[in-house]
Amino acid sequence: MNTATDTATDTATDTPGLYRDQQAWRDLQQFLPARLRLTDATAPTEEFWNWRGHRVHLDRYRNPDAGAKVVLHHGVGTNGRQMSLILGAPLAARGFETVALDNLGYGLTRVRPGSTPSYDDWVDLVVDFLAYEQSRDDRPIVLYGLSAGGMLTYHVAAKAPRGTLAGIVGMTFLDQRDRTVREETAHDRLTARAGVPLMSLAARTPAGALKYPMSLASKMSALANDPGAMKVFMKDRSSAANWVSVRFLDRYLNYAPAVEPEDFDACPVLLTQPAEDRWTPHHLSVPFLSRITRVPVRTVLLENAGHYPLEEPGLTRMEEAIAEFVTRCADGSAH
Template sequence: MRTTSAPVHYRDQQAWRDLQQFLPARLRLTDDTAPEEEFWDWHGHRVHLDRYPNPTAKAKVVLHHGVGTNGRQMSLILGAPLARRGFETVALDNLGYGLTQVKPSTTPSYDDWVDLVVDFLAHEQSRDDRPIVLYGLSAGGMLAYHVAAKAPRGSLAGIVGMTFLDPRHRQVRDETAHDILTARLGIPLMGLMAKTPAASLKYPMSLAGKMSALANDPAAMKVFLNDRTSSANWVSIRFLDRYARYVPAVEPEDFDACPVLLTQPAEDRWSPHHLSLPVVSRITKVPVDTVMLDNAGHYPLEEPGLQQMQDAIADFVTEHTT
């Protein structure tokens, strides 16, 4: 969780500046090109937003991180590039991540993550009626699905996932957990602990998941694993239990809320393509497209995958919002 000594704004944080040195020069931000920073109050939590406002944009893209990243890292690889193409983009930090300030004496769960994004979409639609596409990286991809399944019909024009991982499937748990012991014994144990006062105890995500596979560049991984607002974060037993067991409002066979795009990194060492198939192969009532990102890791730092991702998402948003 964010500590009291952590910066309030990303303009005062060094971690993302260190990380972007591993990105192509065209994607590196300066103080002048960084997004505007806002806060949105949600049930006593102060949610941090990175926004590239564009009142003339025909569509908005809302960006969501995974369990090893944060909103500014989404702005780096997608928010800023899509903004330059004429879209309004907003990257949020969900509860416990980035620079969002969690209400004292609360222990948010994964259910709260879903509800927060559902309410954020309603908040954005109260500002104007432009169509919205929701993007999620890593665990954020499945969150995008969960949000689309739960939100009122018409809330989203489409969802994009950098993998769609359903932890209810044993193979997904086995291959994405830190180790097989965590997958087979740790998750049931957390289920028991979540029913006790121990639910509020914190556990490092780097020991829960295969965080070392987040990026394929070892030097970049050092930056990630030193960042308590992303990969070095600790989350509650309650959050991990609910993440592993969350049941969507609509199962994939019946999902018909909006079109779906999977942008799958071809060199993903954490969640390769086959782990998304238990979800996307069952979605048949709406269009589902897959674009492979050549040479790219789970958090993509590499070309041509980055360019392919940005092109595919820009085309998807344009196709489904005009």
């Protein structure tokens, strides 16, 4: 199944690298239960989608008979292949079509030369990708986001045209405009308090294009609870060892949604919260989610699981909860 197609061009020399040639995810999956480990035969199809001159990498499990699609989005310390490992493949095995994307600056997506993407571009890219998917067929779509990707699902749902999404699932919903959220998820309190104002000033100058390691901006050391897995993550420049621009960080920390939670009525919401999350514990998502009252909001705790969940029974519980949620969103019973 692990083949590559290119929806933008047939020029092989212009194709970015493929996960089939990357070792990092193969090393990481050794820390997952055996049932979730992919082989070359069971890995997803790799595609590329052209967006505003950027080459966006997609991991897809295509299933034209599936009643719904699940689009998977990483956080600021992960990538699309890592989403395929824990959700893309198992949800595909349950009969859903899944596609995991690498947003700008992460995974194997190639950013347009000379550009400095911001978090706003992340949101716009996903909004446009959902429109692209809808132009191909009219099946319901549920958007999942891990870590920072959780709040991105909300930002996308708030901005996208009504009816774009049947539901959103987040592993966290962190409003970085909240001082408590910033301080508890940043690398340290000084970074959260002093660094953010300085970053906002720098972002408006040519210094906004300078790169900064996410491991120093955030509590990346808490990405996984297994020390061996953390060693793999922290050597992977396509995920946890990535550097992002000052401009991206500034917009990520200050982004205001198109619709505030009190007025959000686009679709149902599911939080799949790892119970042993040492980076973004449950209490950080509660203030934001408690403000959403016009659509159903449900929380499922993933027992024994860390921020990037590698542990059972949390992994199975996550898979079951999301599969149930997607099915209910697709038939309209989740409302």
